Amino acid sequence: MASNAEKLGRLRVAVEASEAELERLAMVAENAKVGIESAESELAAAIGAHDAFAAQERPALDLANRQTLADNLEQERQRELELRIDLGAAIERVRVEQERAQVLRAQVSEAREAIERSKAAAAAQQRQLVSAKRVLGVLPNLMNAVSESAAAAKFKLHELESARQNQNTELVKLRGETAEIQMKLAGLTQSVHDMELANHEKRLTLANLVTRAHEELGLEQTVLLEEYGPEVAIADEEAEGGSKPFVREEQQKRLKDAERLFEKLGKVNPLALEEFAALEQRHKFLTEQLADLTQTRKDLLQIIEDLDSKMQTIFADAFEDTRKAFETVFPTLFPGGTGSIFLTDPDNLLTTGLEVTVKPAGKRIERLSLLSGGERSLAAVALMVAIFKARPSPFYVMDEVEAALDDANLGRLLQIFEDLRSSSQLIIITHQKRTMEIADALYGVSMRQDGVSAVVGQRLAEKE
Template sequence: SGARQLLAHVEVSLARAERERAAAEAAKTRREQELTAARAEGRGLKGELDKLTDSVHRGEVLGAEKRMRIEQLEARALEELGVEPAVLMAEYGPNQLVPPSLPAEGEELPETASGSGSAAGDHPRNRPRPFVRAEQEKRLRAAERAYQQLGKVNPLALEEFAALEERHQFLSEQLDDLKKTRADLLQVVKEVDERVEQVFTDAYRDTAREFEGVFGRLFPGGEGRLVLTDPENMLTTGVDVEARPPGKKVKRLSLLSGGERSLTAVALLVSIFKARPSPFYVMDEVEAALDDTNLQRLIRIMQELQEASQLIVITHQKRTMEVADALYGVSMQGDGVSKVISQRLR
């Protein structure tokens, strides 16, 4: 029984020791977790401390730069303007009212009650306002942008402007002269066109009248006339020849025989001679395709032209030669040399 009691006592002691060991391990684990959290918090606090230290350092550097900038501005104001910084601060410091100016970009005008009847000078925009750094920074940025848009200042701008103005005046005078010359030329062209139109109209009417008579003589019983293709525009119109020999209904020249076309062309040529006489005329075998009857009619017309002008006719027709006053020919002798011979008939 004593051994059993001892064994039970030992077992109780072991169980108590196990519980104490488990509690110790749990406490150890808890302490390790707390230590890990404390270390992490320490690292975070160290990072924040570094940031704060860096921020303080930057603040000190920025403050030193600002103090240096202020000292430079004070020295510059005293050197360039001859004004003490205290005087500038008294006149233009942040405690002074800002004079009226145009609103900065993005700045809104304050609204006033409508119908108050206040004058323009009483508008809040036209009155000095307290200094507000944000507003003045907006105006400064707007002024800097406007200044950049102006570009670099050209010290020779006045001289260049004077030269360009002189050049502009010279070119303007030249342009005025050109406009006047153009107007004069247009007037001359108009007068020439009117003169050409009048001369052509008169010549056409005279030639058309003569053509009807000459055609009737060369084609007894036939009809022929000249027709304008565009009577409304005498400067660009064409002239068609309508010819109807006796016994035919056609008027187109392409449907006439070779002799009829040749005689119609001769009729037009003679009509021009009669409408606008010349000291002499030259005809080159105009009657080569004519028969004896038509040739005789043409010879009679040539004799009429011969009364007022001199005719030079190149021909192989004997009947044409018979009415000539003089004959000129080219003969080749046995030696192969051409020789001009002449014979006066009248």
């Protein structure tokens, strides 16, 4: 928006300048027209006088005044020629000024169109600015939501990591319990199988006994149950009285305990080992990545430390060379004066500043801000030349560095230029004649009558 406003201001200034130039050209054209009319009237009067003179009878002329008359005639012809030349030049100037006025009118029209386009662009940018402000108004809430989501994600990640560790611990524990339970299950399965076999054998035995009892003793099964059933006490030498009652609850409790233990085994997950292997592999990959990142960070820090050390060494060497060169160059530009440069923070070369102190001859001033404009320029040139001498370059480009210098200081600066040109090429933009005199080649920019710039070059003769 600021750049568009600046462009619009420049266009308005250009339009105003074009209008002023157009008015000036109109005045010049009017003055040229008046001059043309005056020249035409003078030319008509001269032609009339010439015709009147030619129509008169020629008097008898004294041959002694013939040379004088011839000179007068030649002067009149010369005057007539000058008037015709002035008239042609005035006509040409009027034509050129008219063409220039047309060009300026076209430029004014283009400038007005550019102003309209700039206004439209400014309006569009204003709309964009309003839209951007609305976006900026919503952005803090969005950033807060993103921050909250990131914090929640970090917390969730921490919980998931903790859960993963707990799952790994539980998985190891479950593997041990699974092996133990499998052993118990195998034992119980074998026990049940044995019990079923024993039960089947008992049934067969019972059937055989009932058959045998019926065949041998003639007793029925009901009689056997009444006399030898579960309600009948069981002989037990350890029990009191030598017998022990048959307790069905103990047998049923034992059966229920076995069933409950079997249910606790639950369903076995056949993919537990594969899931554990996948998690273990991912954990190994993340551990390797973390180790790689840690080593990379360590390497980058080491590289940064090496670069800082190398930069400090290079800067210290360059500063020392520049300081020595400044102490040598400054007395050349300020005879009898002294100057030096030093670091504001020598212990930290990466963030230190540079302080320049100068003391011209006969002055107690050390700060650059208290020097005159020419002295400040000369001190800056001294520092620049010191840098050139400390770290030479194949060529240097300088833009009016001696503009604020007097003749005496200019002469000292030209000595520095002579010293630099022995090892490097100098390209100097200047308006000083003395600077041009020491150059090997001069290049200037000139504007022709048609308003087109032309570059003029001249190579000077080499000094013997």
